[in-house]
Amino acid sequence: MITDISLYEVLTVTTLLFFIGVYGFITRKNLISMLISVELILNASVLNFVFFNQYLYPEMLQGAIFSIFIIAVAAAETALAVAIIINLYRKISSVEVADVENMKY
Amino acid sequence: MDISHTLLIPLIPLLIFLVLGVFYNKIKPIVSGYVGVLGMLVSFGLSVYTAYQYFLVNGQIDGVYQSISQKTVWMRFTDTLHIDMGVLIDPISVMMLVVVSTISLMVQIYSRGYMKGDSGYTKFFAYLSLFTFSMFGLVLATNLFQIYIFWELVGVSSFLLIGYYYTKPSAVAAAKKAFIVTRFADFGFLIGILIIGYYTGTYDFETLNQPDGAAILSWTSGSFMGLSILTWALILIFIGGAGKSAMFPLHIWLPDAMEGPTPVSALIHAATMVVAGVFLVARLFPMYYFVENGFALQVVAYVGAFSALFAAVIAVTQTDIKRVLAFSTMSQLGYMMLALGVSGYEGHEGVGYTASMFHLFTHAMFKALLFLGAGSVIHAVHSNYLKDMGGLRKFMPLTNITFLVAALAISGVPPLAGFWSKDEILVAAFEQNKLIYLVGVLVAGLTAFYIFRIYFGIFWGKETQYKHPPQESPASMTIPLVILAFLSIVVGFIPFSEFISADKTGFEGHLNYPLAAIATAVGLIGIGLAFVFYKKENDLSDRFVHAFGQFYTWTFHKFYFDELYLFITKKILFKNVSYPIAYFDKKYVDGSMEGIGNKTVWLSEKIKKIQSGRLQDYAFAFVSGVVVLALIFVYFLKN
Numbered sequence: 115m116i117t118d119i120s121l122y123e124v125l126t127v128t129t130l131l132f133f134i135g136v137y138g139f140i141t142r143k144n145l146i147s148m149l150i151s152v153e154l155i156l157n158a159s160v161l162n163f164v165f166f167n168q169y170l171y172p173e174m175l176q177g178a179i180f181s182i183f184i185i186a187v188a189a190a191e192t193a194l195a196v197a198i199i200i201n202l203y204r205k206i207s208s209v210e211v212a213d214v215e216n217m218k219y
Numbered sequence: 220m221d222i223s224h225t226l227l228i229p230l231i232p233l234l235i236f237l238v239l240g241v242f243y244n245k246i247k248p249i250v251s252g253y254v255g256v257l258g259m260l261v262s263f264g265l266s267v268y269t270a271y272q273y274f275l276v277n278g279q280i281d282g283v284y285q286s287i288s289q290k291t292v293w294m295r296f297t298d299t300l301h302i303d304m305g306v307l308i309d310p311i312s313v314m315m316l317v318v319v320s321t322i323s324l325m326v327q328i329y330s331r332g333y334m335k336g337d338s339g340y341t342k343f344f345a346y347l348s349l350f351t352f353s354m355f356g357l358v359l360a361t362n363l364f365q366i367y368i369f370w371e372l373v374g375v376s377s378f379l380l381i382g383y384y385y386t387k388p389s390a391v392a393a394a395k396k397a398f399i400v401t402r403f404a405d406f407g408f409l410i411g412i413l414i415i416g417y418y419t420g421t422y423d424f425e426t427l428n429q430p431d432g433a434a435i436l437s438w439t440s441g442s443f444m445g446l447s448i449l450t451w452a453l454i455l456i457f458i459g460g461a462g463k464s465a466m467f468p469l470h471i472w473l474p475d476a477m478e479g480p481t482p483v484s485a486l487i488h489a490a491t492m493v494v495a496g497v498f499l500v501a502r503l504f505p506m507y508y509f510v511e512n513g514f515a516l517q518v519v520a521y522v523g524a525f526s527a528l529f530a531a532v533i534a535v536t537q538t539d540i541k542r543v544l545a546f547s548t549m550s551q552l553g554y555m556m557l558a559l560g561v562s563g564y565e566g567h568e569g570v571g572y573t574a575s576m577f578h579l580f581t582h583a584m585f586k587a588l589l590f591l592g593a594g595s596v597i598h599a600v601h602s603n604y605l606k607d608m609g610g611l612r613k614f615m616p617l618t619n620i621t622f623l624v625a626a627l628a629i630s631g632v633p634p635l636a637g638f639w640s641k642d643e644i645l646v647a648a649f650e651q652n653k654l655i656y657l658v659g660v661l662v663a664g665l666t667a668f669y670i671f672r673i674y675f676g677i678f679w680g681k682e683t684q685y686k687h688p689p690q691e692s693p694a695s696m697t698i699p700l701v702i703l704a705f706l707s708i709v710v711g712f713i714p715f716s717e718f719i720s721a722d723k724t725g726f727e728g729h730l731n732y733p734l735a736a737i738a739t740a741v742g743l744i745g746i747g748l749a750f751v752f753y754k755k756e757n758d759l760s761d762r763f764v765h766a767f768g769q770f771y772t773w774t775f776h777k778f779y780f781d782e783l784y785l786f787i788t789k790k791i792l793f794k795n796v797s798y799p800i801a802y803f804d805k806k807y808v809d810g811s812m813e814g815i816g817n818k819t820v821w822l823s824e825k826i827k828k829i830q831s832g833r834l835q836d837y838a839f840a841f842v843s844g845v846v847v848l849a850l851i852f853v854y855f856l857k858n
Contacts, residue, residue, distance in 0.1 A: 140839050148835075211834055218832025 121169045128165070132158035145199050145209045149192065156188045220277045222287050222308050225269050228316060229355035231262050232323075232348040239345035248340035252331040255344035259324045259351065266320040273313045274718050284310050284723040286425050290361045299420045307361040307424060310719040311501055311576055315358035318583045319491050321706070323351045325699040326486040329591050332695035333482055333598060343383065347486070350376035354491050358498065362422040363412045366499070370408070370463070373492045374401050380487060381479040393475035400472040404462020411455030418448060428505040430564070430722075438510040446514065453507055453515035457500060457522075464496025465549045466556060467526040471780055473549055477541040477603075481594030484541060489548050489590050490583035497555045497579055504572060504721055508564050520560020524658045527553030529778075531665035536775045539603045540593050540673050544586070547629070547670065550662060551582050557659065558644040561651035562721060569721030571651070573728070574643030577715040581636035584710055585628040588703035589670075592622035595696055596677055599689035605676040609756075612678040614689040617697045619678045621704040626674045628707045630667035631742040633735075636711035642735045643716075649734055663738050667745030675753035 131154055138151030160181040167177025203209055235258040239251050246254075278284050290305025327347060334343050353372035360366035375398075382394030416422055418441060419434035427434045441448040458469075465473035476488050487493070500507060500519055507516045527550045534546035555575045562571025595618045600607055612619040628635035631642070641663060648656040691697065716728035752760045764771050773779065 136842055140835050140842065214834070215832035218830050 121165065124165045124169075125162070128158045128161045131161070143210055143212060145202070145211055145214075148211065149195050149199070152195075153188065153192065156184060160184050220272065220285075220287055220308075222269070222289060222306060224265060225306050225308060225316075225359065226289070228262050228265050228269070228320070229352050229359065231258050231265075232352040232355065234258070236345050236348040236352060239341055239348065243341055243345070246341050251341040251344050252327075255348060256324070256327045256331065258348065259320070259327050262351070262355070263320040263324045266316040269308070270313050270317050273308060274310075278308075278310075278313075282724055284718075284725070286723075288361050288425060297420075300416060300422070302364045302422060303361055304365060305361045306359040308359075310723060311498065312358045314576060314580060314719060315498060316355065318494075318580055319351065319354045319358065322486055322490040322583055322587045323347070323354075325587065325591070325703055326482045329485075329594070329696050329699040330480075330482040332693045333594055334480065335693075339383065343380075343480070346376060346379050346383070347483075350380065350487060350492070354495075357495060360424075362424060363415065363427075364422050366502070367405075367408065367412060370405065370459070370495065370499075373487075373495065374398060374405070374463075377401075377476070377487050377492055380483040381476050383479055383483065387478070389475075390478040393472075393478040397472040397476045400469055401462045404469050405459050407455040407462075408459020411452040411459065414448060414452035414455070418452070424502060427503065430505050430509055435506055435509045447511045449506075450511045450515050453503070453510060454518055456503065457496075457515060457519055460496030460499040461522060462496070463499075464493050464552045464556070465526075466496065466522050466553065467529050468780065470526065470530065470549050471784055474542045474545045474777070477539070477545050481541065481590060481597060484545070485587045485590030485594065488545065489586040493548060493552060494555070494579050494583070497552060497559065497575060500556070500559050501572065501576060504559065504562070505564070507559075508562070508721070516560050516562075518560075520557050520652065520655060523553045523556025523558075523560055524655045525553070526550070527557060527662045528658050528665075529553075531662045531669065533774055533777050534669040535665060535672065536771060538605050540596070540605060540608075540677065541590075541603055543669060543673050544589055544593060547589075547666065548586060550666065551578070551586065551629070554641070554644055554659065554662065555579055555582070557655055558647055561648050561655060563651075564721045566720075566722065566724065567726050569726075570643060570716070570728070571647030572721040573716045573719055574640060574647050576719045578637075578640035578644055580713075580715070581628070581640045581707070581710055584703055585625040585635075585637060585707040588621060588625040588700060588707055589629065591696070591700055591703065592618050592625060595692040595700065596622075598692055598696070600685070605673065607683065608677045609681040609683040610679065611689060615678075615691045617691055618700065621697075621700040622674060622678065624704040624707055626670045628711075629670050630746055631663055631738055632746075633739060634708075634711060636707050636709075638735075638739065639711035640715075642730065642738055643728065645734050645738050646731045649731075660738060660741050664741040664745040667742040668749050671746045671749030672753050675749060679754050681756040 135151045135154030135156075135158060138154065139148050142148050142151060163177040163181045163184070167174065171177075199209055202214065206213055235254060239246065239254065272278070273284075278287075286307060286309040288305055288307040290303040290307075293302050293304045295301040327344070330343065330347065334340055337343065350373060353369050353376055356369035357366055357373060360369060378394050378398040381397050382390050384390045412422070415427070419427060419437050421427060421434060426432060429435065438447040438449040443451055460466075462469045473488060473493070477484055479488070507513065507519065530546040530550035530553060534543050534550060537543045537546060555578050558571045558575035558578065560571070562573075562575065563569055564572075595615065596608065596611060597603055599611070599615060599618075602608070624635070628637040631638045645656060645659050645663070648659050714728060717725040720726055752763075776782075
């Protein structure tokens with residue numbers, strides 16, 4: 115148990131982390147940066163799982179186990195996304211998100 | 220009696236139609252001709268076998284010809300009211316099977332010669348098979364709805380075959396005219412069927428036609444404008460029949476239908492389809508006779524008699540030989556109708572019914588022969604008009620002789636087929652209604668006159684100088700002529716009244732010598748007049764035309780009925796009803812629909828910019844949505 119730090123303070127940190135991720139996802143021009151932002155969002159949620167587990171049900175482990183699942187899924191998803199980005203780079207020699215707008219009306 | 224093989228009679232032509240239609244481009248013309256003829260031969264064999272079995276072996280029980288049917292329920296509305304599909308074998312349907320298959324076979328053989336080299340040869344045989352299938356279905360129908368279905372199918376085949384030369388505007392117009400006029404008449408037929416279904420609760424012929432059955436007795440149950448509602452239904456059904464059989468005033472399509480190839484005119488517009496109206500009245504004869512003491516039958520008689528006279532008068536003046544034959548067909552159909560109209564029911568009183576069917580039978584033979592003979596002539600001289608013909612007896616001896624046989628038969632000269640049936644009709648008319656009898660005798664004379672007018676005009680008359688000397692037609696065309704000529708001579712000797720009669724018991728027919736003598740004399744006078752006028756080229760006929768003056772002009776223009784119809788449809792209906800409706804339809808109905816469409820397009824143009832294709836725009840929208848929903852949940856839906 116981490117002493118002198120309340121759940122609210124921890125949640126403030128993870129919320130900040132989450133919205134920094136969202137802000138990054140929306141504003142970054144580079145696909146790699148966007149991917150990193152997505153990782154921030156995921157990490158914020160992983161931290162939430164761990165902290166809630168620790169503060170509310172210290173005798174249980176479900177939160178920690180879930181966080182491990184999420185990390186695994188995030189790794190797989192990142193590998194996939196990077197593969198897509200590399201293919202895209204081969205095709206159009208760019209990883210700028212503004213160059214990938216073929217899906218419009 | 221087992222009748223399951225009769226189902227094959229219509230199905231074989233249907234199969235041939237499908238085969239020829241599907242493999243239209245792959246079949247060589249010569250093969251399709253043989254396939255058509257062979258299939259027809261099988262149907263013909265089966266029809267004759269059925270007739271032999273039915274009439275001579277085991278159709279009778281206790282001297283009464285049985286109605287035998289095989290049917291399956293197709294659509295069930297209530298326990299009693301359902302539409303069946305099946306075959307009904309009784310004297311008139313068996314007789315019609317023989318007529319349709321004989322004429323169809325002859326015409327198919329003939330067409331192999333007549334249509335030789337035509338680009339649509341396979342299509343032509345496919346259409347002929349479709350027609351034959353529909354006609355078989357019509358005569359075998361077990362109920363009003365089934366007959367109506369096949370009724371429309373023969374209408375469609377007729378439409379297709381009249382418009383066979385579809386590059387010719389007049390043929391297209393004629394096809395449309397035939398279809399629209401008969402369709403208009405069929406509307407009456409349909410309403411009649413529905414009324415009958417509503418008031419009697421059945422469509423089945425066997426149930427409807429029981430003389431003391433509930434269906435016929437129900438005529439007292441409702442009335443409309445002074446007549447029983449069932450009488451109205453029967454008159455409406457007769458309107459449908461009058462449309463198909465070209466009765467006045469729905470006759471205008473038949474002369475124009477001659478735009479089709481001549482074998483088609485012989486098969487459809489002379490021998491089979493046009494008698495469907497007569498067949499329909501005969502099919503429902505007990506209803507016509509017993510409902511309200513036969514009021515509807517009176518209508519049939521007078522319409523028939525008037526049409527017979529009207530058409531015979533017009534036929535005298537026409538110069539296109541196929542049109543003369545078309546009006547002659549209309550006149551003879553009127554004859555059959557009037558015979559039905561003056562018929563009684565029991566035993567010998569039903570002589571009119573027998574005579575009508577007898578005349579239908581013999582007329583099919585000699586009128587098909589006349590048309591095929593005319594086709595042979597047209598094939599040789601490449602014209603339909605009398606002015607281009609003359610003196611052909613030297614070039615076409617076989618056509619000449621067969622045409623003469625048919626002409627004598629239709630004129631009622633003994634002992635050819637037409638004499639016997641016409642005599643029976645006149646006997647029936649004489650016993651019932653003297654006025655109609657007089658019309659009948661007059662028409663008999665006119666018939667003899669106009670048919671010999673074209674006979675002498677074609678084969679005798681002026682010695683026309685031909686650029687290319689006409690030649691006798693090939694064997695495929697002359698063989699059917701000879702067979703039909705033989706039939707035209709012998710079928711009159713069939714003791715018809717023992718096989719076909721209104722109450723199905725049969726009676727012994729006998730010749731009424733005084734009436735027969737009068738009819739024959741009138742016919743001979745007609746022939747004699749034609750002989751004097753047209754045997755050698757002279758100006759007698761022109762002088763007579765002058766003597767008749769205005770009347771001749773009217774008759775020549777068919778009493779301006781086409782013009783009258785055009786005036787009514789174009790000037791009155793189209794101008795005052797159709798055009799305003801069309802305007803309203805285009806301006807308001809279509810306009811409002813188009814307006815909605817246009818507004819939708821406009822709106823989508825405006826909002827499609829949202830779909831920018833930029834991933835981050837979508838993400839932003841998504842996140843904003845989540846935030847807004849979260850705020851709503853937090854602040855408004857907390858409790």
